[in-house]
Amino acid sequence: MSLRKKAHDLARPAKKELEKELEKELEKTRKEADQERLAKEREKNKRKTRGRTFLIQHCIDKFQYQTYLEIGFGHGKNFIPIRIADKTCVDPSPWAGLQNRHIVTMSSDEYFKSHDKKFDIIFIDGDHRAKQVYKDMLNSITALNENGIIVVHDCFPPDERKENAANCGDGWRALCFLRKNMDLDIATMNTDLGLGMIKKRKNQTWLNPHEGPGQLVKFLSNDEPEFKLLYYGILEFDNYRVLNLLSIEEGLKWIDGKNEK
Ligand SMILES: C[S@@+](CC[C@H](N)C(=O)[O-])C[C@H]1O[C@@H](n2cnc3c(N)ncnc32)[C@H](O)[C@@H]1O
Incomplete structure (x- = not known):
């Protein structure tokens, strides 16, 4: 009762x-x-x-980085609070319509074509389509100082619908393709829709191009990425392998790891 x-x-x-x-x-x-x-x-x-701003500022403080490039200003939610000696943001049409000495009003492609400045840390968050994210990654690798880091936003969309360019996009496919590169160490921190991280050092978790679902093997066997070959199910099925997905704590250890190159 x-x-x-x-x-x-x-x-x-x-x-x-x-x-x-x-x-x-x-x-x-x-x-x-x-x-x-x-x-x-x-x-x-x-x-x-403990999202993108936290991670970027952590790297800046930890390694005493001096130069920062952000691709894609949006409303400046991340760019404005970043504290560093020298910061630049490139965006053809910042949402806030803002103009100031830190913002270069052009696309990332135009910027990389016309500038050869090197950076300690680069944050990719502009056009979220895999093809453009891949281009931004390659250009950023060239523009990155040896001990620097590239951070890529939205690498772990929570579901298939979020893969469209207005949301997270499908930049995870570009990150996945880069993971078969032996000279780059790549991981994704599982926070803030997935923060891809790229360092110029020996690849510690090489993505074996001969293992996994048929479409993934086919995708990785090509010299040039054909992003259409991948689909969300591949990410969903084995996100730890595809992205080298790490918790925040594991990700911080990964960042702090010694460069072996
Ligand atoms: C998601 S918002 C960026 C958000 C911001 N990084 C943040 O963390 O708050 C995407 C921005 O990328 C810009 N964008 C789109 N295509 C671009 C390109 N090719 N190069 C640089 N920026 C681009 C858009 O104008 C938009 O302002």
Whole structure:
């Protein structure tokens, strides 16, 4: 019989006693629910605050980087708070319509064609289609200082619908293709829709081009990437292998690892 029912059926003094007990029990349940909600919120915030800005600033502070390039300004949510001696953002039409000395108003392709400046850290977050992300990656590798790092946003779209260019795009396919390159070490931190990370050092987790689903093997066997060969199911099926997916903690260790090159 429930406490509420018992309380109703009993004589007054005993009823009062039981009502108190009932109130205590309810209070306990409320507190537990609150605790659970707070724990969930904390976890969510942790994930939010340890996103792209956190990772980029971590690298800048850790390695005392001096020069930063961001491809794709958007509303400046990431670019504005970044603290570094020298920062540049390239975007043909920044959403905020903002113009200042740090923003170069042109596409990433035009920028790389007309500038040969080198950077310690480059963040790719412009046109999210695999073909353009791949171009941005290759140009960024050329423009990257030896001990630098490239960070690529949106490499782990949460579902197939988010693969369109207005959302995450399919840049993960470009990252996957680069993973068969022996001279680049590549991983993805599982936060903020997947942060791809590229360092110029020996590839520690080479993606074997002869293993995995047929379409993936075919994709990796080509010299030039044919992005249409991949589909979301391949990422969903084995994201750890395709992206070298790491938790935030594992990702930070990966970044801090010694360059072997
Ligand atoms: C998702 S927003 C960038 C968000 C921003 N990086 C952040 O973290 O808040 C994408 C931006 O990329 C820009 N963009 C699109 N194509 C580009 C290209 N080819 N080169 C550089 N920027 C491009 C768009 O104009 C848009 O402002």
